[in-house]
Amino acid sequence: MAKAIFYHAGCPVCVSAAKDILNLIPENEVEVIHLGADKSKVKDAESAGVKSVPALVLSNGNVLHINFGASIEDLK
Amino acid sequence: MAKAIFYHAGCPVCVSAAKDILNLIPENEVEVIHLGADKSKVKDAESAGVKSVPALVLSNGNVLHINFGASIEDLK
Numbered sequence: 001m002a003k004a005i006f007y008h009a010g011c012p013v014c015v016s017a018a019k020d021i022l023n024l025i026p027e028n029e030v031e032v033i034h035l036g037a038d039k040s041k042v043k044d045a046e047s048a049g050v051k052s053v054p055a056l057v058l059s060n061g062n063v064l065h066i067n068f069g070a071s072i073e074d075l076k
Numbered sequence: 077m078a079k080a081i082f083y084h085a086g087c088p089v090c091v092s093a094a095k096d097i098l099n100l101i102p103e104n105e106v107e108v109i110h111l112g113a114d115k116s117k118v119k120d121a122e123s124a125g126v127k128s129v130p131a132l133v134l135s136n137g138n139v140l141h142i143n144f145g146a147s148i149e150d151l152k
Contacts, residue, residue: 004100020138024080024101062096064142 002059003029007045009036013069014054021056021066030056035075042075078135079105083121085112085129089145093130097142106132111151118151 006021008014018032033041035053045055049063052071056064082097084090094108109117111129121131125139128147132140 016138017140020134020136020140024105024134029100058096058100060096062092064093064096066140066142 003031004059005048005057006030006032006054007035007041007050007057008032008054009070009075010034011053011069013067017054017066017069021054035072039075042072046072079107080135081124081133082106082108083111083117083126083129083131083133084108085146085151086110087129087145089143090130093142093145097130097132111148115151118148122148 004025006018008018022030022032033045035042035045045057048057050057050072052065053069053075054066056066058064080101082094084094098106098108109121111118111121124133126133126148128141129145129151130142132142134140
């Protein structure tokens with residue numbers, strides 16, 4: 001099974017949500033990408049439909065926007 | 077460990093998110109409550125900090141608002 005991808009940007013909302021989500025989802029089923037630290041992935045995230053972070057892109061292509069930390073526009 | 081509670085209201089956004097979340101979280105760790113079908117729980121959800129559904133209230137008290145289906149105000 002393809003992994004889910006958790007995109008975040010190091011903001012407090014992101015870090016808190018990341019901790020919670022990673023407690024719930026088995027670690028081997030999710031990849032964590034820090035868009036603040038790896039700007040080259042912002043485009044991938046946007047293509048996947050991510051509008052804001054933190055967000056979880058599932059292996060079925062669905063995007064779960066979790067709370068609101070920062071707009072993807074602000075990460076470019 | 078206390079269970080997480082997934083609140084939803086049967087809306088399309090809710091049902092889609094519910095399916096995705098329940099695929100990710102082991103079934104025995106989450107309780108699903110349909111606020112449209114069980115209005116008496118709306119107050120509990122609101123007290124827990126739920127502003128909109130779908131939302132996941134974690135055993136640590138954190139609330140993850142996932143996408144946006146309906147405001148809690150509209151469920152009263």
